[in-house]
Amino acid sequence: MKGHLCDIAKKPVSPKVKCKLNACENAGIGNRNCDICGKSFNWKSQYKSHMDIHIGAQKHQCDICGKAFSAKRNLERHMDIHVGVKNHTCDICGKAFIRKSYLSLHMDMHAGNKNHKCDVCGKAFTRKADLTNHIKVHVGNKNHECDICGNSFVHKSSLDKHMDIHAGVKNHKCDICGRAFTQNGHLSHHMDMHAGNKNHKCDVCGKAFTWKGDLTHHIKVHIGIKNHKCDICGNSFVKKSSLNKHIDIHAGVKNHKCDICGKAFTQIRQLSLHMDMHVGTKNHKCDICGNSFVCKGTLNNHMDIHAGVKNHECDICGKAFTQKEHLKCHMDMHAGTKRHECDICGKTFTQKGHLKSHMDMHAGNKK
Template sequence: MSAVSKKGPLYDPGLCRCCGASKKCRLLNQEYDWMGKKEIYSDMFMDCFGLLLSNLDGEPLERLICATCVSRLREATTFRQQVLRCEERFLQARILMHEEDADTDSKVKVKDIKLEVNAEGDDNDTGMDYGDDDPSENYSPITPVKPKKSTKLKRKSLKTRRLRKTTKAKKSKKEDSDNEKEREEMLESLAKMSERLQSLREQDTVKEPVKPTLDKDDKAMFNTGVIVENSYVCPFDNSFSDYQCAYCRELFTDPCKLREHNLTHDPTQFREVALTKKLVLIDISRIDCRLCPNRIDDLAAFKEHITLSHGKQLYGDVKDDFLKFRLTLNTLRCLECDSSFSFFHALKKHMAEHFGTCICDVCGAHYFEERMLNLHQRCHQKIDENFPCKECGKNFKSKYSRRLHIAKTHNKEASYECYKCGQYFLSYSIRYRHMIDVHGENRLFQCENCDRVYDSRKSLREHNRRLHLKIFKHQCDLCEKRFYLPSRLKEHMAVHTGERNFRCEYCGKSYPRLRGLKVHMQSHMSVEKKYKCMICNAAFTQNVNLKYHLKRQHQNLDVDEPYQ
C-alpha cells in the first residue's frame, strides 16, 4: 500500500529491486527530499556505478528500493565524491609545482645563453671599437701609414683589451653570484612545494561537508534516533492489533515478548529502518539509560539526563514526533486523556484525535495520513462510480478492491506471506491459522468479563459487543427487535413475511432460518440421538431440540429440566 508524503511516495510493503527483501520502499526514479537535498536513486546508480536500471517506466511495485539500500547507495555516492575531490586537489598541486619548475628552468637557460655570448665576444675582440661600420670601408690604401703611430696603436689596443678582459671577468663573477642566488631561491621554493604536497597527502583529503540546514521533520527524527539508541524504549509497528518488531517485522500478541525480542537488536540500526515522515510508535514502559545504570521512568527526565550527563545533542526547538504508549496485555490506556481501550487498533485510532494533523472539513475527524483522510472523505461524497469484475460481474468501490478480488478468486494468487517460512497463502485468515497450527504461535485472548477464550482478537471483539456491551445496531422496523449482524435481521424478517427459504434437499422440509435447517440436517446424518424424551421416547441430536419438543408436545406437564 502506498503512502504519499511531502518527500515522496512510500510503499508498504514492497519488494526491493536491490536486495530482494519485502520492506517499506521508495520509487527508484522518483525525486525525494533528504536533508535539504534532492535525490533520484536511479540517477545516483548511473553516476556512481554507471549502471542503467531496467523497467523504470513500469508499474510502481516493480521499481522499488528499500531504506537500507538507499543508505548504502548514499554512502557509495559520498565515497565517490570524496575520491574525486582528493584527486582534484592532488592534480592541482602537481600542476602548480610543474609550472613553477618550468618558469625557473626558462630563466636559468636564458641567463646561460647570455653568458655564452659574452664569452665568445671576449675571444674574438681585437681591441678596436668599430661601432656599426665595417673597418674595410674606412681603410684607404693611398694614405701612407707611419710605423711609429701603428706601434702606439697596438700598445693602446693591448691595454684596452686587458682592461676589458678584467672588467668582463668581474662582471661574469657578479653574474655567476646572481645566478647562484637565483638557483638557491628556486631550490628553496621547490622544497616548500614538496612540503606542501606532503602535507596535503598526510592530512584528511576530504573536508567536512557543510551541513545543510535541517527542517523540523529532520530534527525531530534525529531526536527520536538519539532517544532510541541510548535508552531501553521499544520502537514497534502494528498490524491491526498485533505488535510488529520495527527491525525484523516479526509479529507478537504479547507486548512483554515484544520488549524481550527488541533487546536482541542493535538500536543503532533504528535510523536505517525508520523512514522519514513515517509515523513512529514507541513503547515507553521501560526507559532507563543504556550508557549508565541510572533508572529513569520519565521521558523528559531522560532527555535532560542524556544531554547533561553524557553530552548527547538534542534539538530543543522541536517537539517529539512519535506516539508514546505503555503496552499491556489486556486494557490499554491513552497517556494523554487516560481513556481505556480493549484493542491497540482502537487506541491508535483514538490517538489521532490528539495528534492527527489531517482533519476532515465536514465532520472534523482526525487522521495521521492524508490518504486515510481521502478515503474517509468519500463517505461525504455521493460517488456512483463502480468497478465491475469482468469475470463475474461483481461491483467494487475501487480498482484496488477489484484487483484483490481477481487475484484471490479468479487467478488464485497467494499474496499473504508467512514471515517465518516464506510460504504464501490466499487470505489473511488462512495465514493466521497457519501461524497457530504450524509455528505454534500462542494466540489466545481471554475475555475480561467472563471465562471465554478466543484465538483471534476479532472473535473476542464480537463476543464483547454482542454479549457484554449489547451493541445491536440493526433494528427491525416492525417489532423493534435489534440484532448484532445484518444477516440475523434478514433472517428475522421471515417471521413477519412468512417466507421459508431454507429447504432440506432430502425431505423437502423448509425453515425460515438457516440455523433451523442446519439443525434439521443432522437428523439425516448417522449421528447418535443422545437427547431422549422420557415421556414419549422421542430422540434428538441436540439438547435445544429436546427443549422445543417439551414445550410443544408436553406443555401441560410440569417439566423443569429436559431428560437425557
C-alpha cells in the first residue's frame, strides 16, 4: 500500500499512522517550556536532550578519556581537543583555538576589553574565569597546599609554579646573559633590568626602580618600618633579605670572593668596592684637598680630618683619633702587639708607619 506523504516531515508514512506519530516526532511538541529552567523548545528531540542535562543523563561517552556528555554535539566538540583541531585562528597574532568562543575571548585581549569587574577592588579582567579566580583572593580561599613547605595558594597553577621552585626547575632563560628563572614573570622583570626600565617611581624622593617589590620596600624606609630584627645585635632592617645578609656578618660567612687577590667578603657590594681598588677607580673626591677615594665611607672618614672631628677615643689614656683604624693601632701600642714584621730582618713594630721607616733604613734611604 502506497504510503501518505507527511506534510511536515516530507516522508512517506503508513496510512494507519496517518502522519500522527511522524508529525509528533518531526513537527515537535509546540512551544513547550522546561518546568525547571523555563527555556522554550519547538522540537521534541531538543526538549528531550535538554532534560537530560537537568537529570544528569550523560549518554554520549568519549572513547579516549571516558568523559561523558548529555548532548552528542558536546561530545563532538570535545573530540576536537583530542585530535588537536584548531580551526579558529586569530588574524592578529596567528594563535589558533579549538572553539570560536575561545577565539572571541582572545580577541577581547587584543582589543583591551575587560568586561568582568571585581566588585571588591574594581580590578577588571578579560575573561570571567579570571575574575572568578581573583574573587578567591578576597575571600581567602587557598585550597591548594604545598606538601613540602605548607604554603597555600588560591590557584592550582600557582601551586604548580611554586613546586618548580622546590624542584629547582628553571625553564625561563635570559637570551642576553643566560640566567634562568623558575617563573616567566621573574624573567620579564629581569629583562627590564637589561633594558634599563625603571617604571616604579617613589612619590616621596623620586627614586625609580625596576621591580615593584623594590619600590614597596623602599617606601618603608621613608615611613620608618623595620620589621626584621637581628636577634644577636638588635639592629633592624626594612627587608628580610637585608637581615639575612647582616646575619652572614655575625656568622663570618664570606661567599663573595675576589678573582684577582682571593679576598672574600660578606656582601657583594663590598666586593664591588674592592674591585674598584684593583682597577684604580676612585669616584669619591674631597672638595677641600682634591684627594680621591675608592669608597664613599673612606671619603667621609677623610672629611673628619679636615673638620678636626675625633670620635674614636682610647679608654686607657683618653687620646682621641679621627679614624677607627688609628685608634686600633694605638691600642696595639698599649697591648704591646706588634703586627707589622720586617721581611728582611724579622723585627716587628706596633705601627705600620714605624715598619715603613725601618724599611727605608734597609734601602739606605736617610731622610
